[in-house]
Amino acid sequence: MKTIEEVDQYVVKDIRDLNESTYVLRFNRGIMEFKPGQHVNIGINEKGEHREYSIYSGTHGDYVEVLIKEVDDGLVSRRLRKLKPGDQLSIRGPFGFFLADAKPASNERLLFVASGTGIAPFHSFMRTFPEADYRLIHGIRNIDEAYDKDHYKESRYFSCTSRGNRGDYNGRLTDYLLEAEEEKAEKVYLCGNSSMIYDAMDILRAQGYRHDQIFTEVYF
Numbered sequence: 001m002k003t004i005e006e007v008d009q010y011v012v013k014d015i016r017d018l019n020e021s022t023y024v025l026r027f028n029r030g031i032m033e034f035k036p037g038q039h040v041n042i043g044i045n046e047k048g049e050h051r052e053y054s055i056y057s058g059t060h061g062d063y064v065e066v067l068i069k070e071v072d073d074g075l076v077s078r079r080l081r082k083l084k085p086g087d088q089l090s091i092r093g094p095f096g097f098f099l100a101d102a103k104p105a106s107n108e109r110l111l112f113v114a115s116g117t118g119i120a121p122f123h124s125f126m127r128t129f130p131e132a133d134y135r136l137i138h139g140i141r142n143i144d145e146a147y148d149k150d151h152y153k154e155s156r157y158f159s160c161t162s163r164g165n166r167g168d169y170n171g172r173l174t175d176y177l178l179e180a181e182e183e184k185a186e187k188v189y190l191c192g193n194s195s196m197i198y199d200a201m202d203i204l205r206a207q208g209y210r211h212d213q214i215f216t217e218v219y220f
């Protein structure tokens with residue numbers, strides 16, 4: 001796999017708003033090769049601040065997408081949203097090994113657990129391997145954070161809303177994991193904020209999952 005360090009020119013192709021604070025940023029792929037689960041570091045110019053963003057799109061297109069939530073008072077997430085098609089980006093990467101072991105095999109069921117934009121690597125995986133046997137549990141506040149829900153087969157995507165009553169489960173993701181009788185998976189992948197990940201890991205361990213079956217990607 002090639003690692004690209006500032007050798008290619010990247011430009012914004014599109015910014016697609018998903019709700020008031022979250023958007024999908026698309027840029028040209030250039031010669032970048034990546035695997036689902038990897039992330040890129042994005043900045044507006046080479047010398048300025050960069051932040052990590054998991055790749056959201058599948059590996060087959062001629063573009064790369066990332067899913068970004070604007071953080072209050074955040075530096076980069078808010079600046080990127082103001083860009084226009086044709087504007088330049090500084091991209092480093094891809095980096096990381098999250099999902100590297102998640103290969104679609106007919107006998108391997110995968111459990112994906114995400115909070116908020118932590119759904120991004122699973123979206124990339126599902127776009128790349130639509131035939132994979134996975135179940136995705138998505139912890140969000142309100143249903144408007146069920147990003148591109150219609151991209152997933154209905155039986156595979158399950159939302160847990162901590163506010164409002166329009167989720168598949170109305171309550172916190174961790175409460176759902178405690179109560180649910182989810183079919184056991186071969187491997188479990190957790191992505192998002194650290195408190196969700198630590199709490200979910202404790203629950204999964206108590207349910208009998210071994211350490212070597214659980215993989216994590218912490219955003220903040």
Ligand SMILES: Cc1cc2nc3c(=O)[nH]c(=O)nc-3n(C[C@H](O)[C@H](O)[C@H](O)COP(=O)(O)OP(=O)(O)OC[C@H]3O[C@@H](n4cnc5c(N)ncnc54)[C@H](O)[C@@H]3O)c2cc1C
Nearest residue numbers: 051052053054067068069071074075076077117120219220
């Ligand atoms: C491997 C990796 C992959 C990531 N992938 C994504 C992704 O796909 N999409 C995405 O939106 N973010 C992702 N992040 C988080 C992202 O890198 C930035 O931290 C985030 O966009 C905030 O950057 P900022 O410059 O706007 O805020 P800053 O000026 O850096 O300040 C951010 C402050 O908010 C906190 N913070 C960071 N992210 C959040 C959040 N989502 N909600 C609330 N508080 C937060 C930080 O801890 C910090 O205190 C990822 C992080 C890592 C380490």
